[in-house]
Amino acid sequence: MLNIRRETIISYAFIERNFNLLKRYLNWEILFFSYSIVNALTIGLIMVGRGSSADVLYLVIGALIWGFLSIMMREVSDAITWERWEGTIEYTFMAPIYRITHLVGSCLFAILYGLLRTGLVLAIMPFFFGEHIDLGSANWITMAVTVAVSSLSFIGIGLMAAIFPLLSPEKGQAATGILQSVLLLISGIYYDITVLPDWLQPFSKISPATYTLRSIRAAMLENASVESQAGNLLLLLIIGIVLIPLGFWVFHIAEKYAKRVGRLKRSG
Amino acid sequence: MEVPIYGLTVRGVKKHFHKTKKPDEKLRFHQKILRLFKREKETIRAVDGISLDVNIGEIYGILGANGSGKSTLIRLISTLLLPDAGSIHVFGDDVVTNSMKVRRVMNRVSVEASFFKRLSSAENLIYAARLYGIAAAEAAKKARDILGRLGFDAKRMDEEMEQLSRGMQQKVAIARALLTTPMLLLLDEPTTGLDPKSKRDVQAFIEEIRNERNAVIVLTTHDMAEAERLCDRIAIIDNGKFIAEGTVKELIAKVPPNDNAPVTLEDVFIALTGKDLEEGDE
Numbered sequence: 001m002l003n004i005r006r007e008t009i010i011s012y013a014f015i016e017r018n019f020n021l022l023k024r025y026l027n028w029e030i031l032f033f034s035y036s037i038v039n040a041l042t043i044g045l046i047m048v049g050r051g052s053s054a055d056v057l058y059l060v061i062g063a064l065i066w067g068f069l070s071i072m073m074r075e076v077s078d079a080i081t082w083e084r085w086e087g088t089i090e091y092t093f094m095a096p097i098y099r100i101t102h103l104v105g106s107c108l109f110a111i112l113y114g115l116l117r118t119g120l121v122l123a124i125m126p127f128f129f130g131e132h133i134d135l136g137s138a139n140w141i142t143m144a145v146t147v148a149v150s151s152l153s154f155i156g157i158g159l160m161a162a163i164f165p166l167l168s169p170e171k172g173q174a175a176t177g178i179l180q181s182v183l184l185l186i187s188g189i190y191y192d193i194t195v196l197p198d199w200l201q202p203f204s205k206i207s208p209a210t211y212t213l214r215s216i217r218a219a220m221l222e223n224a225s226v227e228s229q230a231g232n233l234l235l236l237l238i239i240g241i242v243l244i245p246l247g248f249w250v251f252h253i254a255e256k257y258a259k260r261v262g263r264l265k266r267s268g
Numbered sequence: 269m270e271v272p273i274y275g276l277t278v279r280g281v282k283k284h285f286h287k288t289k290k291p292d293e294k295l296r297f298h299q300k301i302l303r304l305f306k307r308e309k310e311t312i313r314a315v316d317g318i319s320l321d322v323n324i325g326e327i328y329g330i331l332g333a334n335g336s337g338k339s340t341l342i343r344l345i346s347t348l349l350l351p352d353a354g355s356i357h358v359f360g361d362d363v364v365t366n367s368m369k370v371r372r373v374m375n376r377v378s379v380e381a382s383f384f385k386r387l388s389s390a391e392n393l394i395y396a397a398r399l400y401g402i403a404a405a406e407a408a409k410k411a412r413d414i415l416g417r418l419g420f421d422a423k424r425m426d427e428e429m430e431q432l433s434r435g436m437q438q439k440v441a442i443a444r445a446l447l448t449t450p451m452l453l454l455l456d457e458p459t460t461g462l463d464p465k466s467k468r469d470v471q472a473f474i475e476e477i478r479n480e481r482n483a484v485i486v487l488t489t490h491d492m493a494e495a496e497r498l499c500d501r502i503a504i505i506d507n508g509k510f511i512a513e514g515t516v517k518e519l520i521a522k523v524p525p526n527d528n529a530p531v532t533l534e535d536v537f538i539a540l541t542g543k544d545l546e547e548g549d550e
Contacts, residue, residue: 006401013398017384017391024386024428087382091444094346095399096371259350262285262343 007101014105015112018079022113036067036121041128043190048132054221056132060125061220062189062213068118068147069209070180072154073161075110076103077176081165089166090264099255100248103162107155114151135220142219142226146212149236153208156243157183163254167263183209208239274357275452275484276322276345281354283315283340283508314340316508317354327478327485329499331492331533333543337508338488339379342456345486346376358452372400375450379457381437385430389415389440392429393447400448407447414443417476419469435466442470446477453477455487459494467494474498492533502533506541 022029040063047055083089092102126133161179165172186193186200187209193201204210211232218224226233258264289308291299315337322328332338343349345356347367356363358370383392390408397407412422418439429437438458445453455474459467471494477483478498489495495502496516503513512519520531523539537543 013395017395020387020391086384087380090348096368264348
């Protein structure tokens, strides 16, 4: 029977380990953080230069939310890659832990880390954009609910993306990057999806990021309530409910395959 | 009839890997393209029908050259590989169908220390212990005790792993395995590449564990003297098969003496495998 206390201690092991690693690689963390700030600033400043204040927030939201969702999607995959490189994956897989506990621990770290990093970047934005960004009419409750619900679907995608480094650390990183860039293209991060070619637009409709951005922009720019976004939120919830179990199942199949062909070894 | 209960039982286990064959000669461009569609596979019989029983309280040695299948067998026992055929039972539990129960009573030390190198040994050990449901305070206390017995200076527990020597890293790896008090301890070349002092410390510690608890220990090694000193029984593995098994005395008796010189375990190994221990690559 599942011992909740024991599984909680084990889940916490992954959160603590990742924060310890984050502290040890603080230089890299500062670099990534600086890059996130500069990225959001440069994108927003394009609209400042064009004198289009209303569009500054539209683009900054895109940069921030994409940053957050990317962390959700990449973190589990990056943790697996890291474990493959260090050779510790064999010890993690040899430990008496349920895979769900292992992956939930990694996902919880992703959520905490994503919120921390995105929150800090958001806090810095007003210092650069001043009157060009008006957060006075933002509906923060709608935004928080949207972020929470959309995290589910991105964790599901992240679990599926984590099978790439499980099977091959080098090719896996590249495959995760390709998946991420496709989502960036089709999800309307910096533009409305109607500007995409007709043949690409159906793909936008299956990307959870499309609905996430739609609701967050409505909340931040138009003070939209949770009720008014119920359609989008329900869709995101359904995608999450489908993708998370699917992600666990796909990971389980990949783990079995890796154990059958001997892919867990450090040399691969 | 009473059925004997072994700590570890392996029956007819096989593990074959299929790898793309490298071309014998340099290929032209069009041949390389064609090869993308038609790759020749070769089968590597890493473990090929191995059976063994290890009693509770026994150290069982597996002696073999690089690439002979020692580490693959250890990975099969430790649930990191799925066998193609045969069965493995740890204290009566099947490693495939009851893997969670097996993992609770087992741990392993591999030839590569395998740690998060920028984390300290304390951070690595606490993380590893948490995976077994052991709280941080208890893990830290146990780790200090085990590392102290291995001759590891406790003051260095907060240093990053990459600052430690290979010998010290391996001692931390042994501490990681013993923190969980395993009943089955798999030692995969634990002293390979260690300096003589670290090697002696580790060997003495393995003897201590054998004397103080009824664990099952499987030790793979290159080192004849280590095998003679530590193992109750030894199997010689070559090309994925056990070609001999017995106590040191029984193995030595298999080879006739040459020029009245006493037969050593190394003579037995060379006579039976036709190989030097350093040959091959796993």
